[in-house]
Amino acid sequence: MWRVQLHKINFDEREYQAVKEVLDSGWLTISEKTYSFEAAFSNFLSNGAKSLAVSNCTAALHMALLACGIKSGDEVITPALTFIADQNVTQMIGAKNVLSDITSMEDWSADPDDIEARITNKTKAVMIVHYAGFACDMERITSICKKHGLLLIEDCAHSPGADYCVSSENVPKERGQPHGTFGDVSAFSFFANKNIAIGEGGMVVTRSDELYEKLKLLRSHGMSAQSFDRYKGRAVSYDVVSAGLNYRLTETNSAIGLVQLAKLPEANEKRRLLVEHYYKRLDNAPSISIPFRRFSRGKPNYHIMPVLLSAETDRAKVIQSMKQDGVQTSIHYPAVNMFSAYKNIVNPAPKAEYVSAHELTLPLYPDMTVDEVNIVCDSLLKSCIG
Numbered sequence: 001m002w003r004v005q006l007h008k009i010n011f012d013e014r015e016y017q018a019v020k021e022v023l024d025s026g027w028l029t030i031s032e033k034t035y036s037f038e039a040a041f042s043n044f045l046s047n048g049a050k051s052l053a054v055s056n057c058t059a060a061l062h063m064a065l066l067a068c069g070i071k072s073g074d075e076v077i078t079p080a081l082t083f084i085a086d087q088n089v090t091q092m093i094g095a096k097n098v099l100s101d102i103t104s105m106e107d108w109s110a111d112p113d114d115i116e117a118r119i120t121n122k123t124k125a126v127m128i129v130h131y132a133g134f135a136c137d138m139e140r141i142t143s144i145c146k147k148h149g150l151l152l153i154e155d156c157a158h159s160p161g162a163d164y165c166v167s168s169e170n171v172p173k174e175r176g177q178p179h180g181t182f183g184d185v186s187a188f189s190f191f192a193n194k195n196i197a198i199g200e201g202g203m204v205v206t207r208s209d210e211l212y213e214k215l216k217l218l219r220s221h222g223m224s225a226q227s228f229d230r231y232k233g234r235a236v237s238y239d240v241v242s243a244g245l246n247y248r249l250t251e252t253n254s255a256i257g258l259v260q261l262a263k264l265p266e267a268n269e270k271r272r273l274l275v276e277h278y279y280k281r282l283d284n285a286p287s288i289s290i291p292f293r294r295f296s297r298g299k300p301n302y303h304i305m306p307v308l309l310s311a312e313t314d315r316a317k318v319i320q321s322m323k324q325d326g327v328q329t330s331i332h333y334p335a336v337n338m339f340s341a342y343k344n345i346v347n348p349a350p351k352a353e354y355v356s357a358h359e360l361t362l363p364l365y366p367d368m369t370v371d372e373v374n375i376v377c378d379s380l381l382k383s384c385i386g
């Protein structure tokens with residue numbers, strides 16, 4: 001249907017083989033593949049990260065709030081420019097969402113000054129998102145959380161494989177500190193359009209032994225042993241140590257995750273080269289600006305390709321015109337108060353709202369070709385002129 005679609009999975013024989021192995025093993029639920037995926041992910045993040053594979057990132061965020069002891073009446077500072085999962089999980093546990101604005105039209109990550117200004121005596125946690133895989137100012141945000149005794153939850157849905165380092169001018173050749181290793185708890189998404197794509201899945205990560213134990217119980221009904229332990233004869237029965245949920249990941253998805261994790265550095269590098277080409281084509285285009293273009297805090301993973309259209313450009317018309325050219329686009333993200341469930345949220349975040357009204361996301365995926373980038377840019381430039 002599309003000449004160029006928004007995203008495409010980069011599966012090859014390895015993913016098929018990995019799934020076949022699980023199916024042939026006859027064991028589908030949490031066991032060796034999942035434990036291997038968790039170990040590989042922890043190793044990939046290093047810095048003391050302990051990972052638990054879960055059914056999706058929303059589950060990971062929900063577990064993060066529960067494990068951190070956030071409860072009804074507490075306030076959680078959440079990003080105004082993010083996917084609604086961040087607000088939904090906060091709302092679901094009865095806490096109040098306090099939206100924090102982005103920094104500027106060039107830097108769409110949470111503004112540390114704005115976060116600090118929104119802290120009250122009810123604030124218990126700060127949630128941030130590394131939008132498009134570009135790091136927030138973690139030095140400032142972690143120090144604000146420390147100063148005010150707040151928990152930090154990193155929404156890393158966009159950012160597996162992205163690093164943070166302090167100065168944009170001074171990006172070291174070696175790895176910086178991976179996203180997901182700053183927060184008390186971090187949440188990754190492996191949804192079908194993500195840099196690690198397994199359909200539905202996620203990872204919840206912490207560096208704290210205490211939170212890890214809580215998260216482990218939350219993931220699986222608070223049970224002291226799993227079916228696999230009983231199958232292996234390691235346990236006869238089980239206790240329920242605390243109330244919990246079923247947010248487990250299947251073995252087939254974990255097997256795909258292991259393959260996707262191994263492919264991630266190369267896939268992220270392919271994204272980088274494509275984004276460089278986008279920059280070449282769009283840098284001086286009238287009516288278009290590109291966030292995070294002149295700086296980044298470390299190495300991004302280029303999860304999506306967002307642009308900002310000028311206030312005079314009619315975005316709906318551009319989307320329609322690009323659709324006619326066979327180019328799929330998207331919006332990351334509509335303003336929170338545009339959704340019926342959140343229409344009464346009184347919490348101005350004017351910069352994020354401006355971006356929500358004028359942002360356009362262009363296609364990007366590892367196996368995209370430069371010719372396809374050119375098709376998208378030709379269509380965008382033509383559509384913006386009208």
Ligand SMILES: Cc1ncc(COP(=O)(O)O)c(C=O)c1O
Nearest residue numbers: 056057058083085157189190191
């Ligand atoms: C920023 C952000 N947070 C959270 C989520 C939720 O992820 P999942 O679909 O894995 O629950 C997404 C998914 O699109 C996202 O983009």
